[in-house]
Amino acid sequence: MADESKGDEFLKKAEKKISGWGIFGSKYEDAADLYEKAANQFKLAKAWDKAGNSYLRLADCHLKLDSKHEAASACVDAGNCFKKINTADAIRCYDAAVGHFMEIGRLNMAARYCKEIGEIYEADQDLEQAIAYLEKSADLFHSEEVSTSANQCKQKVAQLAASLDQYPKAIEIFESIARQSMNNNLLKYGVKGLLLNAGICHLCKGDAVAINNALEQYQDLDPTFSGTREHRLLVDLASAMEEGDIEKFTAAVREYDSMTRLDPWKTSLLLKAKNKLKDMEEEDDLT
The missing domain is CATH 1.25.40.10 (Tetratricopeptide repeat domain)
Incomplete structure (x- = not known):
């Protein structure tokens, strides 16, 4: 578990940076770098919960720096970690990423992760929620004129509706x-x-x-x-x-x-x- 202990060290350093004094920008930039290093170490150790939470803290740092694209990407990374252990937490992270992508006009990326959420709900047999997110994904893909992906989502909606x-x-x-x-x-x-x-x-x-x-x-x-x-x-x-x-x-x-x-x-x-x-x-x- 040496890798996990290294992650804990980076996490402590990041928390110290956040709570300490420093120029606003550099303080969160330094902490973001440390959170990312912590997350990588936790992933190597397969400590998925710690890795996911580290990415969420990384996302918070990016939001403090008004870097919403980076925040969205960090939320996706968190979702990918939580998906291995807790689908509810994964959905929460992907949903946050969708919100950030929507705010900055990255509708194609928002559509992609709405689809991801829909597929998780389908796997969990929550078909009503799966339909809701796949319909949202189809609408977003359609708005970006990605017709093939939009139709794939629509067909899945139709199949689930029939079920x-x-x-x-x-x-x-x-x-x-x-x-x-x-x-x-x-x-x-x-x-x-x-x-x-x-x-x-x-x-x-x-x-x-x-x-x-x-x-x-x-x-x-x-x-x-x-x-x-x-x-x-x-x-x-x-x-x-x-x-x-x-x-x-x-x-x-x-x-x-x-x-x-x-x-x-x-x-x-x-x-x-x-x-x-x-x-x-x-x-x-x-x-």
Whole structure:
């Protein structure tokens, strides 16, 4: 633990600088240098809590010197340390960094760390908060015209919204991105996947009429969609739902999955749609 003890030494020297006399600027500049050295030593010793707190003190020094960019960077470094041991503290640090980046107009950096916070909340299964930060990230990326990153965040919002049974919101996002992508030769190839996602969300609502109407709209949006396996899957599933045929539903999913592996998100939603179909069948049996 020799490295940690070195960190403690630098920390004591930094605190002494702060509490002692000296010219305002040089006092905080000297302390900042010592806090950074302390943080580095604590990182080497994997003393993440001490390292994170040292970076927060470094950030305070930068704020005293009116260096908000450096303060934001120190908050990010603190967040990276706390992320290894305490996600709540990591979020607090990244959130502070976002505030500083926003103040100095570094919106791209603010967007990046809103996304980081959103991903932490997602990993912690706090999907409502994850959505809030990913939406903020998408808005900031969009304002900086970083369309690819903005759309990635929006798609994640749509997936999380669907996981919370917020299907209309998810559908609107997937369809909106699909429309935008049709105007971009590089993004056109991804449209069929977006429409498949939107279609699956329609199925989860258990409304066969709505899914059939949606399929007509998708054909207008992308005339090539009707020739894809994604379109065939949605047609077969909509037909199975309309007929109340669980076996047909299962067979269609199995056939598609044998050719194109379904990811866990799609699998989860298709299971919800299948359960919706079962519920509808049971209701019919009771009437």
